[in-house]
Amino acid sequence: MDIEFDSWLTLWSGVCAVAWGDAPGWCLLPPILRYLDPLLDIRRGELSHGGGPWWSRVTGTLQMVLFLTALAPIKGQWRKRVVYIAALFVSAGQGASILALLRAKMRKHPDTYNDFYRSIPVSSC
Numbered sequence: 001m002d003i004e005f006d007s008w009l010t011l012w013s014g015v016c017a018v019a020w021g022d023a024p025g026w027c028l029l030p031p032i033l034r035y036l037d038p039l040l041d042i043r044r045g046e047l048s049h050g051g052g053p054w055w056s057r058v059t060g061t062l063q064m065v066l067f068l069t070a071l072a073p074i075k076g077q078w079r080k081r082v083v084y085i086a087a088l089f090v091s092a093g094q095g096a097s098i099l100a101l102l103r104a105k106m107r108k109h110p111d112t113y114n115d116f117y118r119s120i121p122v123s124s125c
Helices: 003-020 025-033 036-043 054-071 077-108 110-119
Strands: none
Touching: 003 025, 003 054, 025 054, 025 077, 036 077, 054 077, 077 110
């Protein structure tokens, strides 16, 4: 599956899990953070590509399982609590995974990303 389609599917599954399921809103942060990766690639004049280490794939799969669980037609008072607790661990894991991959990419090409940060306008207060 194309990496961007997969990311788009995850993002919108998360939006649905928050809107219609019991997923907390902050669990959308990792799917949004994921879009920093193609932005950095575009900045370098490259196209983003899929893959990644096994642990990144595991956390991404767990994130999708979380969203599907939040949307599952299961009733019970325990459901909201289970989804919330799972979201803590899954979102933290996926967020850490994405940040680790972004950091590795930025260390591999430091000059490109230093120029990127210098090009961001900063307003003075």
